[in-house]
Amino acid sequence: MTKVEEALHQAYTGEAKAALRLKLYAEIAEKEGLPQIAKLFSVIAFSEEIHGKRALRLLRAAKSTEENLKASFESEQTVAEVAYGNFVKIAEAEGDRAASIHFSQSRDVEEIHAKLYKEAMNHLLEERETIYYVCTLCGYVSDGILPEECPICGAKKELFVNFG
Ligand SMILES: [Fe+2]
Ligand SMILES: [Fe+2]
Numbered sequence: 001m002t003k004v005e006e007a008l009h010q011a012y013t014g015e016a017k018a019a020l021r022l023k024l025y026a027e028i029a030e031k032e033g034l035p036q037i038a039k040l041f042s043v044i045a046f047s048e049e050i051h052g053k054r055a056l057r058l059l060r061a062a063k064s065t066e067e068n069l070k071a072s073f074e075s076e077q078t079v080a081e082v083a084y085g086n087f088v089k090i091a092e093a094e095g096d097r098a099a100s101i102h103f104s105q106s107r108d109v110e111e112i113h114a115k116l117y118k119e120a121m122n123h124l125l126e127e128r129e130t131i132y133y134v135c136t137l138c139g140y141v142s143d144g145i146l147p148e149e150c151p152i153c154g155a156k157k158e159l160f161v162n163f164g
Helices: 005-029 035-059 065-093 097-122
Strands: 132-135 141-143 158-161
Touching: 005 035, 065 097, 097 141
Parallel strands: none
Antiparallel strands: 132 141, 132 158
16 A cells, blocks of 8 residues: 555545544434534534545545445455454453444344345346335344334334335
């Protein structure tokens, strides 16, 4: 990696983290009854995302959809097996139950992400229309079915958002 590529990579990860943090801040401001502040956080999060994507484009980190699906599938597998697998062990060793539940549920959801990518890779050119339902508690993604209860965390169906 050249120095510029390293800088671009740092810019990308920094902006990605800031955008996520700001989205959480916006949710908190919304709950505190401060919609204008929530809007400000949301707007700046959106702006940081633009910076992050611009850095990624300069890094040529995104390719064709076929390659992007393959890369995403591989990254989900690694995250599930290696990263979250280790995080669960660390949390269990320290007796941190909340973190351990978070890590193990996330690991299970990442495996489902990998499966969804795999299916998309196999049917790349079929324009199958579906509605995805996402659990807002654990991130579980259901393809086409709104479950009564989240199979990963047990959340009720009211806690799902849909992407139709
Ligand atoms: Fe994932
Ligand atoms: Fe869930």
